[in-house]
Amino acid sequence: MTGAGQASDVFARRPKRADARRNYEALIAAAREVFAEAGAAASLEEVARRAGVGIGTLYRNFPTRRDLFEALYVEEVRELSRSAADLGDLPPWDALVAWLHRFIGYVATKRALAEELVHDSEVFRSCRTEIYTAGEPMMRRAQAAGAVRDDISFDDVVRLLSGLTMAQFPQPEQRDRVLGIALDGLRPPTSR
Amino acid sequence: MTGAGQASDVFARRPKRADARRNYEALIAAAREVFAEAGAAASLEEVARRAGVGIGTLYRNFPTRRDLFEALYVEEVRELSRSAADLGDLPPWDALVAWLHRFIGYVATKRALAEELVHDSEVFRSCRTEIYTAGEPMMRRAQAAGAVRDDISFDDVVRLLSGLTMAQFPQPEQRDRVLGIALDGLRPPTSR
DNA sequence: AAGCTAGCGGAGGGTTGCCTCCGTTTGCAA
DNA sequence: TTGCAAACGGAGGCAACCCTCCGCTAGCTT
Numbered sequence A, B: 001m002t003g004a005g006q007a008s009d010v011f012a013r014r015p016k017r018a019d020a021r022r023n024y025e026a027l028i029a030a031a032r033e034v035f036a037e038a039g040a041a042a043s044l045e046e047v048a049r050r051a052g053v054g055i056g057t058l059y060r061n062f063p064t065r066r067d068l069f070e071a072l073y074v075e076e077v078r079e080l081s082r083s084a085a086d087l088g089d090l091p092p093w094d095a096l097v098a099w100l101h102r103f104i105g106y107v108a109t110k111r112a113l114a115e116e117l118v119h120d121s122e123v124f125r126s127c128r129t130e131i132y133t134a135g136e137p138m139m140r141r142a143q144a145a146g147a148v149r150d151d152i153s154f155d156d157v158v159r160l161l162s163g164l165t166m167a168q169f170p171q172p173e174q175r176d177r178v179l180g181i182a183l184d185g186l187r188p189p190t191s192r
Numbered sequence C: 001a002a003g004c005t006a007g008c009g010g011a012g013g014g015t016t017g018c019c020t021c022c023g024t025t026t027g028c029a030a
Numbered sequence D: 001t002t003g004c005a006a007a008c009g010g011a012g013g014c015a016a017c018c019c020t021c022c023g024c025t026a027g028c029t030t
Helices: A008-012 A018-038 A044-051 A055-061 A065-087 A092-108 A111-117 A122-144 A154-166 A172-186 B008-012 B018-038 B044-051 B055-061 B065-087 B092-108 B111-117 B122-144 B154-166 B172-186
Strands: none
Touching: A018 A044, A018 A055, A018 A065, A044 A055, A044 A065, A055 A065, A065 A092, A065 A122, A092 A122, A092 A154, A092 A172, A122 A154, A154 A172, A154 B154, A154 B172, A172 B154, A172 B172, B018 B044, B018 B055, B018 B065, B044 B055, B044 B065, B055 B065, B065 B092, B065 B122, B092 B122, B092 B154, B092 B172, B122 B154, B154 B172
16 A cells, blocks of 8 residues: 555556646646635536646646645645655654655645545545555654654644644745644643 | 624515515525525526515525525524623533534535635624624633634634635544644644 | 605625536556 | 557537626515
8 A cells, every 4th residue: 555556546547648747737837826726616627728728738637626636635745745755864853844844845736636535535545545654654753752642643743733734825925834833632631 | 782783784685574574584494595506606597486485586685696605604604603602601612612513514515605705895794793702702711611722713713714614524434533632733732 | 635855675796705517637557 | 651549639519607787576665
């Protein structure tokens, strides 16, 4: 369960001809932009326009709105999951904190997508698995080292921080401070 | 600055004739339901339908979608703000915690609305003031009593918890546990 | 009880977005 | 180079929603 096989079917539909692949990437990029700007209800025609392709091309690649969401989401999760590897040589607590920072950053871009995908999606579920596979060991390690309290689960942490990504933070330093408060809550009573 | 006068202009448009008032209330109630179910982009025609009034009536009462949002939002905030008074005789920390619990409950119902209103709204701003007027003293009191760390602001707390309201919690007890973690983060280093 | 007027409701015109369909283009293999 | 399948793109039909407008209804006042 490395996660590599889990959601690979999503990428199976990735086209092979050069122009097709180019359009596919352009659509993904445009969709990322448009949804970030206008929310999950943004017009698909706008996405196609911004990608510089016809609306027909969009629908061939992503027959439904949800298909587009899923492709976008999977892409994002992949990157996050992969990034856990870089942190192996940090001390347990530092590694966890660093990864959670990335977690917030990644998730923040697409709160709208998640909103849409929560409802029974195979892909969404396997992405969750992928994130947990990446993050849970880091937390266990921190717990084993006594840096994180024992009475909470990784799931608790994810939810606590997911929330933060939704909130609007005009200045990024406030976001960091608030994240700091939340992280203090993870500490065992003695090690503050 | 009791807050009573701040947003009263919003209520100025409240109708006086019996049938009109009835319809107004029905619209508010229907809107609360519909927006909770279908998000902020829900159809206004559906709102009117569910309220059992004509679409014309809806538009007379709330010329724009935003007007409806605002009315809904103000209503919610009012209740929350008022509820702070009940908690005066609890110990500082307990009072704060109790109020924050309510805060979460109230805000959760209308995350979608807030999303829409954040962008430059007079009403939104005065509602914020109202919430802060209700909550900030409770937090100061808790800080004075040494129950909350001194290096954070009420605004930090609001944002930390606002996030939580966005997250989906299948079981309510997990929400409480996660809220507990967040609240632990508010404590001064010594008093855990 | 009778009139006045605030308020009602929904038909309908306009806009926008969704998605299909098919004639045209273009990459790739032989 | 040539042929053919894969891919393109956008016109256009359909559906949903927005919002205005105006003839009708029913509270309130005297």
